Amino acid sequence: xxxxxxxxxxxxxxxxxxxxPSAQPLIEFDHVIKTFGDFNAVDDLSLNxxxxxxxxxxxxxxxxxxxxxxxLGGFEQPTSGDIRLGGKSLKGVPPYxxxxxxxxxxxxxxxxxxxxxxxxxxxxxxxxxRSEISDRVAEMLKLVKLTxxxxxxxxxxxxxxxxxxxxxxxxxxxxxxxxxxxxLGALDKKLREETQFELMDLQQELGLTFVIxxxxxxxxxxxSDRIAVMQSGKIKQVATPxxxxxxxxxxxxxxxxxxxxxxxxxxxxxxxxxxxxSSEGAILEVAHAPAMAPGDKAAFAVRPEKxxxxxxxxxxxxxxxxxxxVWDIAYLGDVTLFNVKLKSGTIVxxxxxxSARVAPEQIGWEEEVWLSFPADAxxxxxx
Numbered sequence: 001x002x003x004x005x006x007x008x009x010x011x012x013x014x015x016x017x018x019x020x021p022s023a024q025p026l027i028e029f030d031h032v033i034k035t036f037g038d039f040n041a042v043d044d045l046s047l048n049x050x051x052x053x054x055x056x057x058x059x060x061x062x063x064x065x066x067x068x069x070x071x072l073g074g075f076e077q078p079t080s081g082d083i084r085l086g087g088k089s090l091k092g093v094p095p096y097x098x099x100x101x102x103x104x105x106x107x108x109x110x111x112x113x114x115x116x117x118x119x120x121x122x123x124x125x126x127x128x129x130r131s132e133i134s135d136r137v138a139e140m141l142k143l144v145k146l147t148x149x150x151x152x153x154x155x156x157x158x159x160x161x162x163x164x165x166x167x168x169x170x171x172x173x174x175x176x177x178x179x180x181x182x183x184l185g186a187l188d189k190k191l192r193e194e195t196q197f198e199l200m201d202l203q204q205e206l207g208l209t210f211v212i213x214x215x216x217x218x219x220x221x222x223x224s225d226r227i228a229v230m231q232s233g234k235i236k237q238v239a240t241p242x243x244x245x246x247x248x249x250x251x252x253x254x255x256x257x258x259x260x261x262x263x264x265x266x267x268x269x270x271x272x273x274x275x276x277x278s279s280e281g282a283i284l285e286v287a288h289a290p291a292m293a294p295g296d297k298a299a300f301a302v303r304p305e306k307x308x309x310x311x312x313x314x315x316x317x318x319x320x321x322x323x324x325x326v327w328d329i330a331y332l333g334d335v336t337l338f339n340v341k342l343k344s345g346t347i348v349x350x351x352x353x354x355s356a357r358v359a360p361e362q363i364g365w366e367e368e369v370w371l372s373f374p375a376d377a378x379x380x381x382x383x
Contacts, residue, residue: 009242013204015225016240017050024087026051026209027072027177032081034067034233041067043233044081054203054210056220059230059256065213066181068230072211073102073179085177100177105185107166109154116141116150119169126173140168143202160191167199171206178203180212184219196222217257221245229253245303250383254301259337261304261348262381267296274375276319280342285319287375290382302378304349307371309338311363314372322348322371326363338363340371 017023025048034042042064049055057065070076072083074095083090090098101122109118116137123133141147144164154162163183170178183199184192200223203210214220220227221241228238229252237249248254251262265279270292277284277300284300292298308314314321327347328339335351342348348371352363363369 008246009240011240011242012200012225015052017053018048018226023050025049026053026086027211028082028084028087029068029072030082030084032068032071032083033079034064034071034076035079040233042071042078045233045235047228047235047238049209049211051209052207054200054223054225055212056224056227057211057213057230058215058217058220058227060215063230064233065230067233069102069179069181069211069213072177073100074098075102099175100179101170101173101175102179102181103166103170103183105182107154107162109162109165109169111154114151114153115146115157115165118154118165119172122169122173136172140172143171143205144168159187160195163187163195167202171208175208177209177211180210182214183212184214184216192219193222199223221257229256247379248301248381251299251301251381252383254379254381259304259349259351260301261307261346263300263302263346263348265298265300267292267294267298269294275380277380280322280344280346282322283319284378285375286378286380289380292380292382299381300378301381302348302373304337304351305335306377307348307350307373309340309350309352309363310370310372311367313370317370317372320373320375320377324348324369324371326365326367326369329363329365338369340369 027049029045029047032042032045033040057068059065067076071078074090074093110121119137119140120133123136141150144167146161146164146168149157149161154165157165184195187195196219224241226238226240227244229236231252237244237253244253244257248257254260254262263279263284265277265284268276268278268283273288275286275289275292277286277298279300286300322342324340324342326338327341330337335353338350338352340348340350350371
């Protein structure tokens with residue numbers, strides 16, 4: 001099973017120190033708890049992050065991800081537990097003594113300073129020599145492609161350019177770790193997508209460890225080596241984007257990452273990693289399933305791109321075939337999303353790729369359709 005999971009989906013780069021028992025983590029959260037009054041913002045959380053990893057903390061507002069980042073940065077202190085960097089505890093170490101830097105969502109640029117002075121500010125505070133500051137600022141401006149804007153004030157720049165100034169200032173002191181709190185939240189969708197790839201390339205070029213906080217699933221899936229999905233101060237799953245998407249560990253993770261349909265059922269038979277589930281008046285055959293006994297309740301989750309949609313009954317409708325009525329249609333350009341209502345009222349989603357500009361026989365609203373999928377299309381959720 002572990003081998004099958006490891007091979008799921010594409011990987012962004014050949015980099016997986018978390019699978020090496022001899023690899024030492026750069027950052028360690030050791031049973032960290034953070035309370036505000038009687039509220040547990042972070043609840044007994046343990047987590048390892050490795051050198052040169054692009055690691056994302058993902059979750060809804062209030063899940064504890066920003067609190068975790070602020071504790072790593074030294075802006076909050078754990079109520080209990082320990083945070084270690086390079087094997088050394090960060091207890092009592094103030095933010096300015098930690099070999100890391102933080103880029104805030106608001107960018108926090110000084111409006112009265114030029115771009116180059118904003119970048120130089122932290123270096124001056126550290127007492128770096130003027131000639132070294134000049135060289136470092138020039139290096140950072142070139143890195144973020146803003147050399148020609150060095151003399152401008154922040155208000156004379158676009159949102160994307162301001163974001164790059166903030167990034168250059170964060171990188172100027174050459175920290176071991178860069179912390180990014182919703183760094184792309186103020187950008188429009190197109191610019192955000194472009195900047196995601198710029199950040200990935202920059203992280204690889206500099207060889208730094210990036211820890212980013214976001215609530216944007218697509219952003220996390222695009223940039224990360226690994227993602228930690230958080231809920232109510234706890235981590236629900238840590239995995240690569242491909243495994244997170246294709247093999248979610250829990251119902252919460254499955255529902256939080258992308259579109260998915262979840263069907264409730266009861267195990268009929270189980271043999272090795274294959275089982276049959278009775279659900280929605282049909283038999284669902286599932287490959288790579290966990291060990292379960294006949295009569296056990298289970299939930300089957302399947303992504304819409306794995307579901308085939310047709311007006312016609314499949315040749316083999318004895319397993320993994322469901323009939324329903326088209327309830328909603330959303331044309332998204334590259335794909336069309338169909339919400340199909342089964343007799344029970346359960347909605348199952350299916351996507352159809354728009355590979356041709358004109359579809360000769362479009363499926364319409366309230367049409368009766370069949371849904372089908374192979375045995376390895378979905379996963380069983382036990383939690």
